[in-house]
Amino acid sequence: MDAAELSDRHLIVRRSLHDEITSRLRNLITDGDLQPGEKVQEAELCLRFGVSRTPLREALKALAAEGLVVLQPNRGATVARITAADIDELFPIIGALEALAGELACARIGSGEIAALRRDHYRMVKHYKRGEWAGYIKLNRAIHDAIFAAAGNAALTQLYQQMLVRTHSVRFVAKKSAPRWQEAVEDHEKMMAALEKRDGKALAKILTVHLQHKADMVREAMDALDK
Amino acid sequence: MDAAELSDRHLIVRRSLHDEITSRLRNLITDGDLQPGEKVQEAELCLRFGVSRTPLREALKALAAEGLVVLQPNRGATVARITAADIDELFPIIGALEALAGELACARIGSGEIAALRRDHYRMVKHYKRGEWAGYIKLNRAIHDAIFAAAGNAALTQLYQQMLVRTHSVRFVAKKSAPRWQEAVEDHEKMMAALEKRDGKALAKILTVHLQHKADMVREAMDALDK
């Protein structure tokens, strides 16, 4: 038994089964193994996870509370679908959360953290210039996460993550529409500038607009898929 | 069978037990029948509700996802406590949600709704002047709810309600500290003015500050209780 295992045993860790299942189910959904609108087959998943229906159904109740699945009485659970109306509702909320995070971050972030963010930003821009979408996305996500971390508000971060998960299915349908991608990179450049000036109001404003742009991008992509 | 009952049967309504229990448990908590930190006794509540442990435990999982109860592995559920740190985290979030709601409301609200709000506002001020706390609170709540309703963003409203529920135990500990109460009424007067001008930016700003004031008020009250 190594140190980690030992400390694990003595600290928290003994997650209950339903908690474990909740995470794994959530991952199945965000990874796209379970598609939006798809029925959640209890029996099949019980087999897959090697557990009984009890903890699985408890997990479904928790995910329903998070808005990731919808429960229909006597008709089981399905993976939540994101509609155009949901985009209109959720992205402004995410924007408001990011704006708050940005403002808090400006007040608390250290210069070392800003420098690290600037380095990530440059690396992200490099990926953009090379047209490397995956690498770009990864750093993009890291930058937004870092702003939330710098904000030092755990509840805010948790809420943000929850909203991201709820919108996972549409956040990257957009792929790389050239003008929208450029717009996003420009937004990020402005974000860095505001952060380096520690101008919380400015950063908040930019993040709000940035999320409006993201919503526009997603709407365009959804329209393109529909037709 | 009357019309309402009939349409009920054919529309949504047949709530599953766990859903019903979730609501009732939530009410027990917000009504203070179950105090923060108190253990949630499964057996006792099963008896009380006349159901088995299964739906009750499902309800607990959902309420845990909402942050209303905390589950400790093998040690059951307790009603979540709100700490001073939680105030610092949650109230700014509520402020951001209210700010967004205010901005959206300014863009969408009709003049009739504004007039109704103004009437509620006057009635609220009347309660304030008479020192009638209960009546004041009720209208205060109605006004904030009306702003969210006018915003026309169901997800935003739901998130707001969830945050209100999470902070229920401290939102009115403050009772009526005279200067804070006056401050709140002044905030509301400014809110009405901004709304009547449909000045979304201004209303957002006022609501953010209003929630900061509320947080201050709660912190003062908590400090007073601690000593």
Add this chain to the structure above:
DNA sequence: TGACTTGATTTTGTATTCATAATTCATAAT
């Protein structure tokens, strides 16, 4: 052919059971 029954099968919701972990309480040791 096509819509509607009706019965079999599956799925869901809830209760019950069982194993295990935590708590309590009585007893013993310091």
Add this chain to the structure above:
DNA sequence: ATTATGAATTATGAATACAAAATCAAGTCA
């Protein structure tokens, strides 16, 4: 008297069992 120790009790977590609802499919009738 106070703190350990351990058996008895209770509570919790998970699996299973059972009842009710929904789905599916074959057959009936227009």
